Amino acid sequence: MRLLIQFSRRFLYRHPGQLLLALTGIAAGVAVVTGVALMRDVLMQSLDAAAEALSGTDSVRIEQPGGPLDERLFAELATTSGAPDLIPVLRTRARYGDQILEWLAIDPLSLSEGGPMRLSGPATGALVGSERTAMTSQRTLERLGLEVGDRISVRAGGADIELELTAAFEQRRELDNRLIMDLANAQHLLGRQGELSWIEAPADSRDWLEAHLPEGLVMVDSQQRRDSAARLTQGMRTNLTALSLLGLAVGLFVVHAVLSFLLVQRRRQIGMARAIGVTRGQLGRLMIGETLVLAGLGALLGLVLGTWLADQLVGLVRAPAAELYGLVTTSHVMPTWPVYGLIFLLALGAATASTASVLRAALHIPPGLLSRQSDGQVTLSRPVRVVLVSSLAVAGLVAIIFSAALAWVLIGMFLLLCACALLAPTLGMMLIRAWQRFRPLSLSGRALGMLGAARQRLGPALAALSLALGLSAGIAMMVLGFRVAVDDWVERLLRADTYVTLSQGRIGPELFDELAEWPEIESLSSVRQRDLGEGVNLAAYDTPDPAWQGFEWMAGGGESAREAFLTGQGVVVSEPLARHRNLQIGENIDIPVPDQTFSAPVVGVYRDYASDRGTIAIHNSIYRELFDDPYRDSIGLYLADDIDRDALDARLAELSDAIVTTDRHEVRRQTLAVFDRTFRITWALAVLVGIIAAIALISALLALGLERGREYATLRALGLTRGGLARWVMVQTTGLAAAAAVLAVPISLMIHAVLSLAVQPRAFGWSVGFTLPIGPWLVLIPLALLAGLLAGIYPAWKIARRDPAGMLKGSS
Amino acid sequence: MGTSSERVLALDDVSRRFRTGSETVGVLEGLTLSLERGQRLAIMGASGSGKTTLLHLAAGMDRPDSGRVELAGQDLASLPEPDITHLRARHVGLVFQDFNLIDSLSVRENIELPLWLNGLAIDRDRLDALVGLLGIERLMARLPESLSGGEKQRVAIARALIHQPDLLLADEPTGSLDQSTAETVLELFDRVARETGATLLMVTHNNEAARLCERTLHLRHGVLHAD
């Protein structure tokens, strides 16, 4: 075995490029998976992070369902004999610039001595003593470009509030993006006297709490909080996981390609080893050992890269998590051994599985020195390949089309990708031969001809390349297509000429009634939103005709629906809500209202991309009655023709300087900006997969250029000039890149289709119309060709520099 | 091109040294040699005596450290690299010890390579004749990796002669072949060389091979001896 290890070591040392490529493939794939997995954890923990900082990982939270908690409960509990250490918390979200921070007001004196967070005496003094004092983590300060001592203005509870940052927590990642304040100051500044959001209690106090809590309060433990963060962010997380697994798949294709390539090169040696008495078992162990060492090292590198990557991804996911789900994430990941271990094992397993066919092929190499065709190569005969490809494709399509579960769609997509991987070498070589036919006798034609004949060597690389390119283009197309859909939707939704909000938050009924009297305003729409828990939104609308036209009905709708909507005989729901709850037109839906439940049939399902948890819409008059809430969040103004906008704005400003008007184009721009922030992370993943593709491409092409020295030497000996040979190499590398790029086009189309038509509805609950944004192609294809050209330059230069005699000697 | 007495190849006081580590080893020392059209010369020598280097110099695939190489009447030292390559493509046919067929090209494409490199049209009659002579008609569509050693060398010979070179350079053409195959190939080589009237410079350590040639020189320690 020692000798055998020596044998593989020598071989790999002689092919450092291939070795590096295999390592890079695994590392890049694992990095993407690790990055996304750690980032997912940040999302999951974001509801819980603050609790962990305050009272440990397993705390219990005392809440008043559907409303704030009376602070007197805290005093009552805390002074009862045997009381656990309780921490009163008032939470709200604060916007600083375009950043959303979680504002946690606590009683710093209630932090228990054994708890995870203690404030120093001076810090406590500062928090309690001065009214506008807030603390945050050092990292958050750095991220926001602030320093201790800075005064900042944040927007919270609909008002602009000035705060002073007096101190920073050095180490505490859980407190990233959080502002810690004293409860008294926060209640005062927010105008929420007497209110708590919840009370934190240590996990072991459950029994005591059960015995002492008054009726009507609930205890939420950390698991329940994680579950609810999980449900809230499910769409985003599954989507990202799917994409990261695709990244890993591409990485594995790269690994497979490399190992297959190495096998082709090693066939002779393996045959010889077998001839001198190496058994299949030994050979198998050797090759599995090689794979494990390679994969293990690559996976470790990947974990390290991934941890770094996750921190970057968290930065990208921060904005959408806050905007879509109200979750404030920490800015750094908190990796654990189980996560690392699991990914490591996954990588080893997947790498071993991906090399199974290579291993099988190696074991089939018969003993003896051989150079007869296809000896030891397990090449599938054409009919077998046809059957395999079509059954993979059919199985994949069946899984995608007929299953409602996202997991099956992903499996189906993977099967389709496998089919593509099997098909890609054949199609690619056909393409190359087809190009050759344009000018079969020219240098380029012959170079391509030679390339086209080397299917066995280049097949796996071609498959890996076209998949990687296709994936990144496909993901990009999905995002662009989705953006078009969102743009259309916003365009349709925003009917009013301008929208009014108040800088101090909610709009009282007086302003609405006043505006309704103005002659220059034809009609008013309005919205009031309320969180029904778990991210489900209740929207109360005033819907004059044009506003009603803004709904695009997926089901139901129409005049009868409007009648029911106006009278409270029916509600309309957003598509994600209908899909998550499997609601049909006519089915009743319950809305929890204080002290009762409002129930009405669904009369329409409308297109909506605002919330993936879903929205229930009722008419504002019904809402006011049910919730005893006269306020509105914003008002849409439908203006009469020929209105002088400046005069109107002036008149509005006269009414109150708190009025903020935003015209529809600005609203649309802001909506799309939110969308773009949301999909920045998807872009990042597309780019990552693209980078893996580029690594694969360049390495494969370099290998192509460098590993065929003997062939090139022969051509030089036979009389091909240096320049001719350089062109020859570059034509080949560019040809291969071009073939991969062309194959990537249908693959990207398939991925775009599956992601848009199958994954989006299942992950988020909304459907997206299929559009054909070809932008990614226009970027990727030239990029691939350029990469092909560039990747040819080095070997071409290197080969052309040498005398043919040296090349013949060096390569023999 | 010239008359029958034309000198096809001349090496004049040619030396070639290689560096191995810090040492400079002289492989060829002041070697002089001349070959007229139609002549056949064998150069024999032990392994490492510089035979292959001599051949590479003759083909313009390597440059001497001193001395002068003249191929087809042209002094190679005065030519830029592309011209040397063109000269080689046009005037030289090469047969290697280990064939050096291009794996991804078929036998036919391999044989036609020199024609393409010289921009010559395919002379079907000549191709058929050559192929017939070498007995490789049924191999034309196959890929080199499916051929036996003898078959490969026959293809290589066809490739070396297809464009009617003035000079055929053969480097140990039977080195990779077993005894009986080697004999067959040599026989063919002899016949083809005679029938095409090729000028031949062959380096070998095989007496049988050397016997094909009218003249045999021995290369010892970088110097030619006539015995």
Place this chain on the structure above:
Amino acid sequence: MKKDALILLLIVAVLVGWLARQTISPEPETSQISLADVLGEAPEHFRQVTEPVPLEFPADHGSHPEYRSEWWYFVGNLDTADGDRLGFQYTLFRFGLDESAPRQSDWTTDELWMAHLALSDGREQRFFQTERFARGALGLAGADPERWWLRDWQVEAIPDGWALDMDAGEFALDLDLRKTRPIVFQGDQGYSRKGPEPGNASRYYSATRLAAEGRVRVDNEWRDVTGQAWLDREWGSNQLSDTLAGWDWFALQFDDGRDVMVYRLRDHDGEASRWSAGVLVESDGSHRILDFDDFSAEISRWWTDPKGVRWPLEWDLEIFPAELSIRVKPAFDAQRWYQSVPYWEGMVDITDRDSGQPLGRGYLELSGYDEPTD
């Protein structure tokens, strides 16, 4: 080949090490408070103790928010039925905060309350300590004549004494403490001067001998106890001048019925200040004030705690008017507080310095030996 394996292992070790570092959660941050600072100069709006004023009970058992700081300080030595020895400390501190703008919140407070609860287990030589804070708002902490509390740690007035009820999870106290002799006013009718400046003084009274009876929970087991406790009450605004580094405080209960309290105020060189003082209580309840010249205290043994701080734990005391020459030794060394305030407070034994005869028990408090550096 061995070299390769070594390099590979090295790379793997570096990578795994890096990953391991990522999984480490940071330790909580804390910092410590210097009591001497807190008891130093107070903002002007606090009243100062500048002259004797007759105390009135029960009103003066309650808090005096017009002064900067105040405490209710119980210590005691206890015996269990089966002969084990326990010590306890329960202290409620009140600190007045700087004046601030009024806020629309019931959490608004101008007082910070801190409670220290400790139990010394003589047999196992264990020292349990728990610290709590609360603001003086929403009824979370406070002291009126009948009740002194911080959250659920409660002291309630009972006839002739106080009932203590406090649970720290790991241990709990449920004790009735009854006065066996009248309250002693320290200094001049409770006007206890601590320094040369007019404000360097406190109101100070003590109940030097309280009969304790009740139960203590430790190791999840309630044990019946009896013993003797001590209450110190003190408030003021600027009591310590900034020339002082800390103090050594002795509360000693002799088997013959006498009680002695002396405190030795130390300057930054460790020398006793002229303002050191004490009291001697006879078994009939009569008392006399001890001043600087009435006693001497010499350190006879230092103890180095696990953090490397040295504490003088054994003392030779001479109380001249009582003709006492005694040695004070801790029941065990490790009775040091590691929370916000670093100090040593523990049960001690009193022996005759010459004969080694046990003479009684008491409590020793050492402060200012581990001052925060910042």
